[in-house]
Amino acid sequence: MDASRKYDCKGVVVIPMLLLLMLSGEVHAICVKVKPGLCPGSASCMCTLFLHCATTSSQLERNSSNGFPPPRYENDDGTCAGQCRHVIRSGCTNEAFCYQELGECPQWTPAPIIPPPTSTPSPVRPSFVGMVRIPNIEEGNVWIDQFEASVQMLLAKDESNTSTWALHPFNIPLDALDANGTRYRAVSPLSINSSYIADHVMPQAYISQEQASNACLAANKRLCTLAEYMAACSSNGSMLFPYGEQHIPGACNEGHPNPIITVYGDNATFNFTEMNNPILDTLPDTLVPSGTYLQCTNNVTNTFDMSGNLDEWVADRTSEGHGIFKGGYFVDATINGPGCTYMTVAHAPTYHDYSLGFRCCFGS
Secondary structure: OOOOOEEEOOOEEEOOHHHHOOOOOOOEEOOOOOOOOOOOOOOEEOOOOOOOOOOOHHHHHHHHHHOOOOOEEEOOOOOEEEEEOOOOOOOOOOOOOEEEOOEOOOEEOOOOEEOOOOOOOOOOOOOOOOEEEOOOOOOOOEEEEOOOOEEEEEEEEOOOOOEEEEEOOOOOOOHHHHHHOOOEEEEOHHHHOOOOOOOOOOOOOOOOHHHHHHHHHHOOOEEOOHHHHHHHHHOOOOOOEOOEOOOOOOOOOOOOOOHHHHHHHHHOOOOHHHHOOOOHHHOOOOOOOOOOOOOOEEOOOOEEOOOOOOEEEEEEEEOOOOEEEEOOOOOOOOOOOOHHHOEEEEEOOOOOOOOEEOOEEEEO
16 A cells, blocks of 8 residues: 555555545545444444445445435345545545555545437527526527426317316426326426415426426427527626625525435435435425525526526437436535536436426427
8 A cells, every 4th residue: 555545444544634635636436345333332433534445336426426424334144334424526626535454445526417408499588488598508508497397287178179277286397297107397386376476386206207207398398408508697708606705604505404304214215215215305495396495596697596496307318318407406505516516317208306407498
């Protein structure tokens, strides 16, 4: 081992902060097969402030993407031997890398992003309620939803072919609609009621990238591209946060306790069932109607909640086929990048959980 590294926790090696500051800012590292009993005498890993432990690359992605508690390490029989206290964040500017006793950990780097196909030119201005033009965007005339989208489902058609639509429950996944062939579409809360905040019209959560794309297309819109989302959030790169260059605590819906821990406590496993429990987004300090946090507004584009409240799917995918979502949510809007730069690429396009929403774009 390099003499510039130090040993801690019975064989786990951590790069000192001075050396860390000399490293590139876009490197990810994980510790595989971390040995049990790293921190004797304590159930929580408190060996060093900057220690990170994980067992697989997907576990690293899951924890760094969604603000979950740090992963546990296990005994040989599979029982929990403890839990690391601090998780390395994407970007690696403030945290050290963790190494195994027998060699360096494998590195994980984001896959290249593949933009969606260029859309067909569209009319100059959409007729939809609640859309605003993204100013000075290089792609051309593009409009974006001011608010995170809700979803309506088709209930029936009468003899005159008139459709009856109803608001889909915001805290229920759309899988049942897909299974039985029920049509659904994206809808702006403004088209439901102009005073939607007072009437508690919630944005749709628990939605996958594929479902979000289908919902936008059914509304004659499309899912926004990564470039469009960034342009609307950051005013074409002039601001780091939707409201300005400096972070303002409490301006957006972020930094609240994780409802998984609230509901399941120390027994939380963060499996698919737990992550899609409908009760999660109904708890206090979780999801709110888009626009509730008035300070979380981009005064240039007049969009709301592009940081916090819900992570939002965009149309792009990585070369590995993973979907991409932006913005952060009510638990975390910083760990994968501050403000408008927040981006997660760890999940399949069919993945959904309580933290995921969307908004639509129009034009080209």
